[in-house]
Every structure is written in C-alpha cells, then in structure tokens.
Amino acid sequence: MLGYFPVPYQDELLYSMVARYAQHTGLAGNQKAIVREVFSSSTAVAVPDLPSHLNSLVNNIQFVWPTTVMELINSFTLAPIYLPFLSQQQAMKTILSMRSDSGGDIHTRSGIAASAVKQQEYFRYCPQCLREQLGIFGECYWQRIHQLPALVFCGKHSCFLEYSTISFHPKKKHLFIVANESKLNADIRQVELKGFERALHDRYEQLLKASQSEGLGFNRWTLFYRNLAVELGLMKKTRICHQEIHRLLKRTWAGTTFENQFNYSENNYWLTNLFRKHRKSFHPLRHLLVVTALVPELSVTKLLEKVRSLPDRILVPSYSSKKVTVRDDVAEYRSSWVRMLRRHPSAGVKELRSIESGGAIYSWLYRNDKSWLMSNRPKRKVNSQSHYAVNYRDWDAKNVTHLESVYEVMANVRNRPRLTRTRIIKELPRSNSVEKHLSDLPATSQWLTDHEESVEDFQLRRLRIAYEQIKSNNHEVKRWRLLRVANIREELVTPKIETEIAALEQRNG
Numbered sequence: 001m002l003g004y005f006p007v008p009y010q011d012e013l014l015y016s017m018v019a020r021y022a023q024h025t026g027l028a029g030n031q032k033a034i035v036r037e038v039f040s041s042s043t044a045v046a047v048p049d050l051p052s053h054l055n056s057l058v059n060n061i062q063f064v065w066p067t068t069v070m071e072l073i074n075s076f077t078l079a080p081i082y083l084p085f086l087s088q089q090q091a092m093k094t095i096l097s098m099r100s101d102s103g104g105d106i107h108t109r110s111g112i113a114a115s116a117v118k119q120q121e122y123f124r125y126c127p128q129c130l131r132e133q134l135g136i137f138g139e140c141y142w143q144r145i146h147q148l149p150a151l152v153f154c155g156k157h158s159c160f161l162e163y164s165t166i167s168f169h170p171k172k173k174h175l176f177i178v179a180n181e182s183k184l185n186a187d188i189r190q191v192e193l194k195g196f197e198r199a200l201h202d203r204y205e206q207l208l209k210a211s212q213s214e215g216l217g218f219n220r221w222t223l224f225y226r227n228l229a230v231e232l233g234l235m236k237k238t239r240i241c242h243q244e245i246h247r248l249l250k251r252t253w254a255g256t257t258f259e260n261q262f263n264y265s266e267n268n269y270w271l272t273n274l275f276r277k278h279r280k281s282f283h284p285l286r287h288l289l290v291v292t293a294l295v296p297e298l299s300v301t302k303l304l305e306k307v308r309s310l311p312d313r314i315l316v317p318s319y320s321s322k323k324v325t326v327r328d329d330v331a332e333y334r335s336s337w338v339r340m341l342r343r344h345p346s347a348g349v350k351e352l353r354s355i356e357s358g359g360a361i362y363s364w365l366y367r368n369d370k371s372w373l374m375s376n377r378p379k380r381k382v383n384s385q386s387h388y389a390v391n392y393r394d395w396d397a398k399n400v401t402h403l404e405s406v407y408e409v410m411a412n413v414r415n416r417p418r419l420t421r422t423r424i425i426k427e428l429p430r431s432n433s434v435e436k437h438l439s440d441l442p443a444t445s446q447w448l449t450d451h452e453e454s455v456e457d458f459q460l461r462r463l464r465i466a467y468e469q470i471k472s473n474n475h476e477v478k479r480w481r482l483l484r485v486a487n488i489r490e491e492l493v494t495p496k497i498e499t500e501i502a503a504l505e506q507r508n509g
Contacts, residue, residue: 002037005061009133009141011208014057014076015048016142019176031174041101045173048147049078049119050094050110052103069099074211078144081204081284082110084212084304088312090281091215110281116270117149117261117283123168124161125179126154127186133179140179148204150285152257153191155201160189197256200292206300207284218278220310225275225290227310232294242272252293261289330369336361337376348378392440399428399444407451414465419453455492460500462486467504477505 006020018038022028027037035044039053040060054069061067073079073095083091090109097106107113124146133140146154146161147168153160166177193201226240234241249271250262262271274282274290291303298306340352340361353359365373406427410419417423425431425448438445453461466485470477479501483490488497 001063002060003064005064007065008076009137011143011145012076013048013078013142013144013147014051014072015046015176016179017076018046019178020139020141022176023178023180028176028178031172031176034176035174039101044101045103046170046176047103047106048123048142048168050082050098050103050106050112051077052098052106053101055099056101070095070213073098074213076144078147078208079110080210080212081148081207082112082281083214084207084210084216084307085221085284085287086110086215086281087217088215091213095213111283115283117285119149120147120163120168123147123164123166123179124152125164126157126159126161127188128157128159129154130179142179144208145205148208149283150258150261151201151204153193153197153201155193155198155205157188158191158193160191162186162189191257194256196252196292196296197258199296200258200288203288203292203300204285207288210300210304212304216304216307217312218281219313220307221282221287222276222278223310224307228294229275240275242275245275246271249290249293253289258285258289261286333361333364333369334372334376337365337373341376341378348380352378390437390440392437396441396443399434399441400447402428403444403447403451418455418458419451421448421452424448424452456494456496459486459488459492459497462488463497463500463504467507477507479505 004021004025006017006024008017018034019028021038022034027033032042035046036042038044038057038060040056041053044053044056045051054072058067058069058072077098079094079098083094086094090111094106094109097103097109112119123142125140125142126146129143129146130140145151151161164179164181166181229235229240229245234245246262246264246269250259253259253262270282270286271290274286291298336357340355340358344352344355347355349362353362362373403424407424410416410424410427422435425434428434434441434444438448463482463486466482467477469485470481475481482501482504483493493501
C-alpha cells in the first residue's frame with residue numbers, strides 16, 4: 001500500500017504518473033524498486049499505451065487515490081481509441097490482460113502488432129505545451145493526445161509534434177522516464193492545418209475521451225459501412241463503388257499529413273476491405289479518415305451510438321416451414337408436367353423449362369415433389385456426333401507446307417536448341433492436337449522423321465560453331481578446346497565426332 005502517489009494531470013498517461021512518482025520519491029535510478037512498489041511485481045513492464053498489472057496498481061494506491069481499473073484504462077491509457085473497433089471478445093480479453101499480471105499478449109489481442117499503421121519509436125511532445133506545463137505545474141508530463149498513431153501535429157497550437165530522445169518501447173523494459181528529460185528548447189514548427197485535419201484531430205480526441213470500453217464487433221461495423229455507401233449513393237445495384245470511394249478520400253486528404261494513407265494496393269487495400277465484410281479489426285485512424293471525409297457532421301459520440309444500434313450478429317431469417325401437402329396441388333402440377341412431356345417428346349429438361357410456364361412447374365415440383373420429378377424427367381441425351389469432321393488429308397498437307405516454310409529459319413538460328421520432334425511440332429498451329437493424331441497424319445510424321453536432329457548431329461553442329469568461335473578469338477584449334485567450347489563431354493565422343501574434330505584440326509593447320 002503506497003502512502004503517496006502523484007495527482008494526475010489532464011490527459012496524462014499512466015506511464016507518466018509512475019515516472020513522476022519515481023522522480024518525486026527518489027527512486028528514478030532504481031527500476032526494480034519502482035515496479036515492485038507500484039505494481040507489487042518485479043516483472044511489470046513500462047508500457048506507455050496499454051499497460052498491464054492494473055489490478056495490483058489500484059490496490060496499492062487506494063489509500064491515496066480511490067480509483068478503479070476502468071477509470072485508469074479510460075482516462076490514462078490509449079485503450080479507448082482501440083476498443084470500440086474490436087470484436088466483443090477481443091475487447092474483453094484486452095481489458096482482462098490489462099487488469100492481470102500477464103500482459104504480454106495485449107498488443108496482439110488488440111491488433112496493434114499486425115497493423116500497418118505503426119506506433120512511433122519515441123515519445124512525442126509539443127514544445128509549446130511543455131513550456132506551459134512547466135510554467136503552471138513546475139514540471140512536465142507525457143500527454144496521451146501527443147502519442148496517438150500517425151497524428152503528427154498539436155491541434156491546440158497548430159505546430160508539429162517533436163520527437164524526444166526517449167523510446168516509446170525501450171529495451172530497458174522496467175524504466176519509467178519523465179517528460180522533463182525532453183529537449184525543451186526545440187523550435188516550434190508551425191503548420192497550416194486544413195479543415196479536415198483539424199476535424200480529424202478533434203475526432204481522435206473525442207474518441208480518446210469517449211470511454212467506450214465495449215467492442216462493437218465486426219458485424220456492426222460491416223453494416224455501418226454498407227449503410228453508409230447506400231446513403232451516399234456509392235452503390236451500383238448491389239455492388240459498392242470502391243474506386244469512387246478511393247477517389248473521394250484521395251481528393252479529400254490530398255496535401256495533408258494523411259495523404260500517404262491512401263497509397264492504392266490492388267491486392268490488399270485497406271479502404272476496399274473496410275467496405276467489405278469485416279473479418280479483422282481496422283486501425284482507428286482509418287475509421288476516422290473515412291468518417292471525417294464522408295460524414296463530417298457526424299461526431300464520434302453519434303458515430304458510436306449509430307454503430308451500437310446495429311445488430312451485433314448476422315440475422316438469419318426464420319422461414320416458416322409451410323410444406324405444401326394438398327394432394328390436389330401435387331396432382332395438378334404432376335399432370336401439367338406430364339402434358340408437357342407428351343407435347344414435346346424430344347425435348348430435354350433445359351428446353352422444357354424454357355417453355356412458357358415450364359420453369360415455374362419444374363421449380364414447384366423440385367421444391368415440393370422432387371423424388372417424383374427426378375423419376376419423370378426426360379433422359380439425358382448424349383450427343384455422340386462429333387462437332388466437326390476432321391479432314392486429316394488436308395490437315396496433313398498443310399502441316400508439311402508450314403514446316404517447309406519455317407524449317408530453314410529454325411535451323412539457321414545460331415544458338416538454337418536441338419531440333420527434336422517435339423520442338424518442331426511446337427511450330428505448328430494446333431501443336432497439341434498434332435501430337436495426339438500423328439498416326440492420322442503420315443506425311444507430317446515422315447517429315448518429322450526426316451528432319452529431326454539427333455544428339456550426334458547437334459554435337460557436330462556445335463563443333464563447327466566452336467571452331468568458328470576459336471578462330472575469331474585467334475586461339476589455336478585443339479581437340480580439348482573444341483570439346484570445351486562445344487560443351488561435349490569426353491564420354492559422349494563418337495567415331496563420327498572424332499573424325500570431325502580431326503578434320504577441323506587439319507583445316508586449321
């Protein structure tokens with residue numbers, strides 16, 4: 001039980017309060033002592049955004065500050081910006097992890113670890129805000145609003161936030177560092193904020209103060225965005241106009257500090273997925289970018305109320321099981337079907353269904369008297385007739401003519417592959433069919449036999465090319481050099497190749 005704990009400042013991080021406690025009590029240099037006193041644990045980690053061990057902390061400070069775990073979560077952590085966009089189960093487990101002494105899974109449960117919107121590496125601050133804090137309180141503190149992901153400016157003073165030298169997730173996991181150690185003499189860099197930037201900043205701040213600790217669930221958010229597309233006329237029949245939404249958002253945020261959030265990716269674009277069925281949570285910034293641009297009049301409070309009013313699960317319509325059992329109806333539909341069969345004895349099911357009232361009769365019987373219908377439908381017709389009669393003689397002649405016209409060009413390509421039967425056939429139109437019907441194409445088959453290149457013939461050709469290459473490089477023509485340049489292994493040398501090598505060496509002499 002602690003006898004002292006600092007009074008929290010407006011919008012202060014819990015991390016900052018613990019850091020001020022360490023400084024006020026002289027324990028700033030003893031990391032383990034801080035976490036043992038405050039959290040009753042030697043393993044508690046200094047996490048700025050979603051801390052754990054909150055049950056222990058509340059128990060330890062009850063004497064000086066009778067607060068609750070939910071008050072700490074809602075007012076002094078960044079949890080409020082994430083919880084509304086999670087499923088009910090995700091939000092509940094995130095809060096349980098923050099309460100408990102095992103919070104290693106918090107950032108995974110809340111979707112922060114997998115999000116493309118990354119947290120900053122260092123604490124951020126507004127130089128003007130810090131100077132005001134120092135003048136009023138005599139010390140500085142870390143504000144929640146300055147640590148919101150991707151928000152790089154201070155809305156109060158219209159200036160850029162500056163990065164401190166203090167890591168947001170330090171390697172020294174038990175170290176709490178006060179804001180006083182920031183560089184307070186940083187220049188104030190003014191920024192001219194657009195209307196939508198200010199509006200998004202205000203919504204971010206409203207979300208931070210909304211105290212919505214319940215996850216609204218994926219189905220509600222799915223319905224909200226689908227309804228939004230309908231209300232804004234961004235639907236074409238039943239399809240959402242994703243490209244039009246992208247153009248609207250891109251145009252709205254062009255020239256702002258958020259324009260890089262709309263880099264289109266065809267395979268996995270977050271804006272397209274946001275207007276589809278939600279299977280995962282989306283970063284709060286992305287929700288705010290869309291809502292601020294498309295419905296600027298909608299505050300965060302109204303937004304959450306609107307989403308909360310939607311059903312939290314898919315409503316399955318309950319169909320009444322009225323099964324038609326009136327024999328007169330069954331008999332009438334059967335008679336109609338039989339009359340159709342008699343009038344069109346050669347028609348199949350597809351043709352019968354295309355006849356006037358035929359489709360309705362078939363559908364009724366299929367739903368209510370299927371077994372009888374299956375026994376009294378036309379037999380499936382097997383079309384044994386070929387789609388066309390193949391003129392093999394004409395095809396054979398055309399193949400030979402085509403091969404004669406392309407062979408010379410193929411054979412004279414310098415670095416060509418071996419002209420195998422398969423390689424030559426690939427030059428023919430409908431080459432796959434030719435391979436299957438070679439027995440029906442005797443002239444084509446004979447031409448291939450006469451012109452296909454054996455391995456030995458191909459090696460002889462490579463030897464002649466190697467000879468020309470060696471001569472052009474002014475090297476002496478030797479047997480070993482011919483074999484190396486022609487890429488012929490010694491064990492593959494045949495008498496015919498040996499004779500060719502001797503002739504080439506003699507020609508060189």
